[in-house]
Amino acid sequence: MNLIFKNATIIDKNSPFNNKTVDIKVESGIITKIGNNIPAENSFETVELDNLHISKGWFDSSVSLGEPGYEDRETIANGLNVAARSGFTDIALQPTGNPVADSQSDIAFVLRRSEGAATTLHPIGALTKGSEGKDIAEMYDMKNAGAVAFGDYNKSLQDANLLKIALQYVQDFNGLVIAYAQDDKIKGKGVVHEGIVSTRLGLKGIPALAEELQIARNLYLLEYTGGKMHIPTISTARSVELIREAKAKGLEVTCSVTVHHLLHTDEVLGNFDSRYKVAPPLRTEADRKVLLDGVLDGTIDIITSDHNPLDVELKKLEFDLAKDGTVGFESAFGALNTLLPLEIIVEKFNAGKIIFGLGNHDISEGSKASFTLFNPEGEWFFTQKDILSKSKNSAFLNQKLKGRAYGIYNNGKLILNS
Known part of the structure; x- marks a missing residue:
């Protein structure tokens, strides 16, 4: 899966792109380019999400x-x-x-x-x-x-x-x-x-x-x-x-x-x-x-x-x-x-x-693409319909939260909330 994440604000204190809004190009699970206005290509899927923020996974x-x-x-x-x-x-x-x-x-x-x-x-x-x-x-x-x-x-x-x-x-x-x-x-x-x-x-x-x-x-x-x-x-x-x-x-x-x-x-x-x-x-x-x-x-x-x-x-x-x-x-x-x-x-x-001795991949060119996609803005109430687990025993039910995770890109797979 080849992707271009458009207008993503990177949150990674170790990255030269920290707090900058850029495009991220991913080919075969590897970040190949980070920059502005990366052109779309026929073999690439474009990911555009409202107020998209990306951090290490x-x-x-x-x-x-x-x-x-x-x-x-x-x-x-x-x-x-x-x-x-x-x-x-x-x-x-x-x-x-x-x-x-x-x-x-x-x-x-x-x-x-x-x-x-x-x-x-x-x-x-x-x-x-x-x-x-x-x-x-x-x-x-x-x-x-x-x-x-x-x-x-x-x-x-x-x-x-x-x-x-x-x-x-x-x-x-x-x-x-x-x-x-x-x-x-x-x-x-x-x-x-x-x-x-x-x-x-x-x-x-x-x-x-x-x-x-x-x-x-x-x-x-x-x-x-x-x-x-x-x-x-x-x-x-x-x-x-x-x-x-x-x-x-x-x-x-x-x-x-x-x-x-x-x-x-x-x-x-x-x-x-x-x-x-x-x-x-x-x-x-x-x-x-x-x-x-x-x-x-x-x-x-x-x-x-x-x-x-x-x-x-x-x-x-x-x-x-x-x-x-x-x-x-x-x-x-x-x-x-x-x-x-x-x-x-x-x-x-x-x-x-x-x-725990695991890999922690930076958001930089040449690194494995493993990151979380989220929007830190917007208040909402957490209700039972938001619980995706089979069990529903949440200590935050019916409480006001702020921001949402859109999903992840990891192991060559893009998973987004519908």
Whole structure:
């Protein structure tokens, strides 16, 4: 497919064309010319979109899909299509299927199912067998099969020695350990943040300490072992401070925050709406502000949608019984664009490629064409018809967003919203 993207404003701080409106010529998946008024040719299709902006392709570092085992929630094929239409050229797939992706064959399976898609799937292998926290999984074999990191989704490794061994083991092949932070004993039976709101609603609370204590422990382990650690979806002010201090020491630690933790607080729980039941729980306004500061000062490396499709039978329950999770692809950009500068959004949607050891292609002549197409302007209300996922459990339903992703060009394929 040969294309000319007309009148596109490039958002790429490393490009000499940053913030300039130009035409981009793509031949056989390679950018061959960037300039003004590139003439159309017979073998080229012209792409012209209102207020078109283009950046390096966005990467979502935490995505759950149903397949294998829970295809009623989401399939890999549809999930990748939704990701593409939401602006993501790359996603990291959590090992949340049935069976859990804890072996070479499991990694090979999800990669086969993603073949031919415009959005590239990068599997995360389970850190422990069955994500049960008892025995280290076959990380080296999974790495050879294509796994980009190792972690047990939303499960914290309670055995400190097991995490120590994992951090030491992956250094032989430059592996990345994902260490979700939550002390299960302190969490107990909590379902929301412990504070004024949980007391008012009569719901069992999860103290911020449950996250912070585990992060402190994990950082001590990292300081002892060396290696690389990624702490996903942090949610408290003290967590930001702990990671900032660790980075100042020179530890090789990175972290992410979710879109919904940057936009929402536990005050939205007043109606016991399980769409807002997520892990970690939504925290206070004070926490949200520090998370935002952490994004702006670089302490927080990645923003993720933490996309987790769940069918109605898992969410339309009493709040205590409902499963944690929200879909996030479709609303991610529009929600963040109401809060953050555009350049920061693009930066945080790209940083994970370097952290996870993936290619990050510049928008320059001679480079592979892998980019996101979007319009940063225009306010609109996000409704159920805008949810392309099979499951509809969105924490942003009926909220005002700003700007939309048009789609992507990646792997030689152009995917646009109709």
